Amino acid sequence: AQKITQTQPGMFVQEKEAVTLDCTYDTSDPSYGLFWYKQPSSGEMIFLIYQGSYDQQNATEGRYSLNFQKARKSANLVISASQLGDSAMYFCAMREHNSGGSNYKLTFGKGTLLTVNP
């Protein structure tokens, strides 16, 4: 069974500084995808970044980058130059590709609450 672990219930960072949110995963499937989502208090899950298990390079999307260490089964999110609007819950999620290729359920971690201080 898939498992996502986020060990940081809460993190604090000063505005304009960088922060790393940790995520480790466990799966027996050689093909999988890793996602990070941001969830503000409004409830909507906002897609931030994606990393495929076969991707050779770490994913980047603007201020977001994913530090993918496949051997250690970790997929940490790095946010550079934090902004006050970055304050939210952050979830790491994994999608497994089944043999039929049609079930793409996401397994989420428990999340990390990031607070950006001015």
Next chain:
Amino acid sequence: ETGVTQSPTHLIKTRGQQVTLRCSSQSGHNTVSWYQQALGQGPQFIFQYYREEENGRGNFPPRFSGLQFPNYSSELNVNALELDDSALYLCASSLVGIPNYGYTFGSGTRLTVV
């Protein structure tokens, strides 16, 4: 392009009642999934629909059921509501067959069972 819209945004029901939550998928998406997010937890997969049929289900009892319509909109039905069903219910749409394609989530329906 429109995103995923869910209705209603908030709902209060009594234990034992039935509830129907609705979701309109993002234009062009052909699969819809439902997730339950209890307070302080990550979302848990309920089920996924593709071509109007359920093609994946999480660890939820049969009183959780769904429908997907030809226009890819969807409903989540919960019968015999229990207090533990109180949660944020999220709908997500995507495109099956494209491995790196992400999910677009709605803002959710917050269900309170009293």
